[in-house]
Amino acid sequence: MAEEIPARLGIDAVVVGVCDERPQVLTFATDGRPRLPSGAFAPALDRTLELAARRVLSDQAGLREGYLEQLYTFGDRHRDPREVAGGPRFVSVGYLALTGIDDVNCAALGGAWHDWYRFFPWEDARGSRPEILDRIIVPLLRRWTAAARDDAGRAFRARVAFGLDGAPWNNEAVLERYECLYELSTTSGGADAIATLGEAMDLDHRRILATAIGRLRGKIKYRPVVFELIGEAFTLSELQSTVEALAGMELHAPNFRRLVAESGIVERTGAQRRTSGRPAETYRFRPDVLAERPDPGIGIR
Amino acid sequence: MAEEIPARLGIDAVVVGVCDERPQVLTFATDGRPRLPSGAFAPALDRTLELAARRVLSDQAGLREGYLEQLYTFGDRHRDPREVAGGPRFVSVGYLALTGIDDVNCAALGGAWHDWYRFFPWEDARGSRPEILDRIIVPLLRRWTAAARDDAGRAFRARVAFGLDGAPWNNEAVLERYECLYELSTTSGGADAIATLGEAMDLDHRRILATAIGRLRGKIKYRPVVFELIGEAFTLSELQSTVEALAGMELHAPNFRRLVAESGIVERTGAQRRTSGRPAETYRFRPDVLAERPDPGIGIR
DNA sequence: GTAATAGTGTCTTTCAGACAGTATGAC
DNA sequence: GTCATACTGTCTGAAAGACACTATTAC
Incomplete structure (x- = not known):
């Protein structure tokens, strides 16, 4: 050999935070293209x-503690253009960090928070998904198939x-959807859909972000990870809107209250x-x- | 720098297969210690x-297709003794492969199937768990804490x-249990528990196996992965005992039947x-x- | 008072666990 | 017939979704 x-x-x-009912991801800019801390x-x-990963987060975002979880390792050939130019293979271990949005020393280091739906507008059922899906994506998929x-x-x-033809929409299948659109874009008639349907990122960082969103949407259902994203004391409405932001869907408030309260996952602080409107209890x-x-x-289902 | x-x-x-109600993992031997294909x-x-990963599986086990999923990437310092002896850091991407036990050309290549509970005897509630847990592990944990x-x-x-003091036993927490026992073993009074409680593996392969078992036990609940481990046609009893083998617990047969049959995940083949005893329908x-x-x-819950 | 948000009670459907009992084969 | 395994029906309680309703603030 x-x-x-x-x-x-x-x-x-x-690095994910939630602010004003919008999930945010921390990015830096390379030639105008957002990229992940790396x-x-x-x-x-x-x-x-x-x-x-903690060293990278500390150096680039001033982030010294908090929730951190290994996501996936990415090693496809040519995922980094330096390899195309004769360089070695660049393999990257992806990590997911959750943080309060104020814990990151962002502007000072040249970073910026972006609503993650900017990169995946079809993932937010609360916003523009219905139109984008019906008018643009579904016809493209029909032609592609x-x-x-x-x-x-x-x-x-x-x-x-x-979720075509009566199949259910699975909000965790972020990567599967991204990959459909990505492949579709490489075929004739694909109209370079993936580039026009949402903002691009550097290298394969959009794929890494898709992996992270899917993972987080799954994990929220069986691990108490939301609490890494909100303050120590919060109202049930705040908790609900944070979950809605991540899941990209609306929830029924009375049922959400009951589910959360009865599950024992939170307790009252006593403060309001x-x-x-009416003042809210904090938990x-x-x-x-x-x-x-x-x-x-x-x-959430 | x-x-x-x-x-x-x-x-x-x-590489996992199930045979005779026992989950099996494919290993090779290095100085008598089992190791994973790598x-x-x-x-x-x-x-x-x-x-x-497919190349490794093909070369070492003659396994050319089938279910394969990235597990986790392991990169702790000194996980490979060659690093201790002055070598570079060895980072390893772990993969989980599921297969029918006959699809692997095993003996010809020097490999062997082992019941995975041999390495984690406390993980099988159908077998020796109760005694091991009550007589050995719980007292050790009490002293450790x-x-x-x-x-x-x-x-x-x-x-x-x-699951001490009334907490529920979570059959997915295989890695968490292994790590408790591992740490416990490094403290005085730990009696080197991890070495005596189950068979050792080469390098950190026992940790990788623990990760795989936990992942598989979780995944079986929301993805149709069991079917990678059994033949194309199977009876509901076979399906049940396969699931029981992986989950390390017994299930209530009538409920299992109803759940599986009504979920639409299987259909009758028509053959028996x-x-x-009475002949069984196959699915x-x-x-x-x-x-x-x-x-x-x-x-399964 | 109205508007806005917080919070409760209840009805219904679905689903999971327990269990009793029946069916069909081998011997 | 007995034994073993396969399979079905029904009861019960828990949980989830829908919805009507009440409570407490600001203005």
Whole structure:
């Protein structure tokens, strides 16, 4: 075998916060294209991969603690243009970090928060999804599936991913939808859909973000991760709108209250908060729930 | 910064099959210690990480297709003794492969199937768990938590992981339990529990296996992955015992039947199979279920 | 008073667990 | 017939969705 050039290992981090009912992702700009915080893995410095991710977050976002979880490792050929130009393979371990939006020293370091639906406008059922889906995406999918010889495979994927023909919409299938649109864009008649339907990101960072959104939407249902994104004390309305922002869908308020309150995942603080209407009770996360239920999350379907 | 030695990237694969109501994992032997199939990532050869994993599986197990899923990437310092001896950092991307036990050309290549509970005897509620847990593990955990200054943290972890003091047993928390026992073993009085409580594996492969078991136990509930492990036609009893083997617990047969049959995840083949009692109807997986339900799995709690 | 938000009670349907009992084969 | 396994029906309680309703603030 020829002499092997070793792969280069790096870290990409998806840092998520929620502000004003909008989920935000932390980005920097490369030639005007948003990219995720990232850096090289340094074996001499980093005892573990997670510590490497923490170092990157600390250096680039001033973020020193908080929830951090390994997402997925990305290593496709040519995912980094430096490889196309004769460089080595760049493999990246993706991490998901959750934080309060104020815990990040953002502007000082050249970073910016962006509503994540800017990159995936079809993922927000509260906003523009219906029109985008019906007017643009569904017709494109129909043409794409009709054009294929392996018709059944494409059609089935599109149907499951986008809930066509009566199939249910699964809000966790963010990556599957992105990949349908991505492939569709590479075919004739695809009209470069993926580029016009939402904002692009540097390298494969949009794919990494799609992976993160899907993971977070799943995890919220069986792990108490929402609480990493809101303050220590919160009203049930705040909790609800945070969940709605992440899930990209609206929830029925009375049922949400009941589900959350009865699940034991929160407890009253005793304090109230002023609103423009009746003042709201505030709540806090109740860690003991972890010992009481095997899958303590927020019940959304 | 000193000149950086780049990390070396590899693949470790957990290949799972089920035979005779026992979940099996494919291993090879290094100095008598079982290890997982593994190999170096070769950028020149492998267009993607998944294809690298498939190459490893093909070379080492003669396994050319089937279900394959990325698990987790392991990169802790000193996870490979070659690093301790001055070598570079060895980072490994773990993969989970599911297969019928006959699809692997096992003996010819020096591999062997092992019941995975051999490495985690406390994970099987159908077998020896109750005694091991009550007589050995729980007393060790009590001493371990009592000895800690940050009592609350350790005690809480042990309580949640092992279902102490009325907390529920979560059969997905395989890694959390393994890590409790691992840490416990490094403290005085730990009696090297992790080494005596189950068989050791090479490197950190036991941790990788724990990760795989936990992932599979979770996934079975919302994705039709069991069907990768059994033949195309199967009786409901076979399906049940396969699920029980993976989950490490017994299920109530009449309810299991009803749940599975009504969920639309299977359909009758029309053929029957002889048993030692009344002949059983055989069923097959029904792929259309993917388009009907967002989370088509086997309903177990 | 009205508007706005917070919060409660109840009805209905669905679903999961428990259990009793029947069906069909081998011997 | 007995034994073993396969399979069905029904009861019960828990949980989830829909909806009508009340409470407390600002103005």
